[in-house]
């Protein structure tokens with residue numbers, strides 16, 4: 102097959118069963134064929150990463166800086182082409198695709214700098230004549246498992262820090278969107294990585310991901326995806342005493358108070374709930390609105406939503422692309438049916454749409470008159486569906502916002518400093534936005550949630566330099582051996 106994109110294992114491009122990568126805006130458009138790695142190939146990749154670790158972890162920071170720098174430059178230079186590839190395979194609009202690729206370049210740029218900034222600490226010991234040095238060292242082989250909704254930014258977010266600090270990597274992208282991941286690995290490989298430092302194993306979670314989870318040779322695992330898979334991977338990691346980091350779902354609240362600028366609030370809701378087709382873990386899915394402005398605000402939202410242009414991701418005038426595939430679209434539909442059955446009022450949307458091409462188009466759905474105990478207000482839908490919940494004043498809004506098993510992002514629209522300050526402090530979420538959409542975060546600051554949304558260290562250093570600062574005696578004075586105190 103001429104367009105077969107292979108896996109990178111121990112520095113060689115290796116064949117595997119070919120799977121088509123289908124464009125969700127037009128199912129007749131095959132983006133390319135991508136090899137699925139077997140369990141054996143995955144084990145070989147893990148072994149290669151283990152073998153490459155000693156040299157890579159001791160390489161000069163300048164070498165690592167140069168590779169990340171060159172990768173960033175190439176990604177940026179090719180942002181239009183790569184953005185188009187991303188939009189073709191995932192379905193977000195071209196503007197969103199190019200924006201995501203630019204973000205990936207910025208992440209590599211940031212970590213190229215960080216490679217030269219790694220520092221330690223020197224402390225006086227409590228024992229006389231002894232010094233203490235604290236250093237951060239690479240943890241070993243890092244397994245990276247990524248979801249389909251950010252095909253290049255999430256891989257970049259995990260790959261750049263892992264490589265920056267001298268870890269070797271086995272990387273498994275989502276089976277649905279291997280194209281951007283393949284292009285990224287190709288760029289990094291050509292930027293000068295030695296064989297085995299970065300291994301790409303595309304394919305199924307149940308085969309490739311499971312083999313990684315079961316391997317005692319993966320020292321740290323970083324995952325973004327669904328809550329169920331994240332919980333299973335955390336358990337598998339615990340069995341191996343492996344350091345792990347899980348970024349999972351959200352059911353993010355956006356509160357609209359009576360004193361809000363309603364136009365800003367509507368912008369935040371439309372962006373947060375429906376851009377990227379609602380397929381973001383930070384999407385706003387519960388819109389909690391003070392009864393004093395409730396009915397006017399629901400009308401305003403309906404008007405804005407009905408004006409959105411839904412269509413082929415690559416068309417210039419499209420604002421909302423398709424849902425990623427048939428199975429996600431039917432899942433969205435089943436939640437819409439549940440919402441109706443529970444007595445929520447479907448104000449607008451929720452229909453399958455026909456366009457010139459055969460794709461998975463759906464009109465953004467807004468439910469009103471919801472209660473926070475409805476299934477559509479509790480479970481993550483991961484599509485363009487939002488539930489509006491009326492409340493009486495700030496205190497009830499905060500209580501409803503926090504009444505969820507998740508805690509990734511939370512937002513509020515208000516002109517009150519008192520309420521903004523209180524919400525920032527008391528919203529049970531990793532990230533709190535004021536007069537901003539719940540989705541949209543900087544790359545150089547921590548990213549992570551509370552409760553069922555996240556487990557392990559936050560994502561600023563998606564894979565931190567290491568998880569275990571090490572302290573050891575730095576100097577010994579001639580009489581150090583006479584110290585009788587407890588020794589570590």
Ligand code: ADP
Pocket residue numbers: 246247248249250273274275276304305306307309310311314325326327328330331333334
């Ligand atoms: P979603 O596909 O909804 O983003 P998933 O949790 O199913 O969420 O998938 C996220 C990533 O986890 C994907 O790369 C997927 O292939 C992988 N994955 C799925 N099941 C497993 C598993 N049992 N073990 C390891 N990885 C898995």
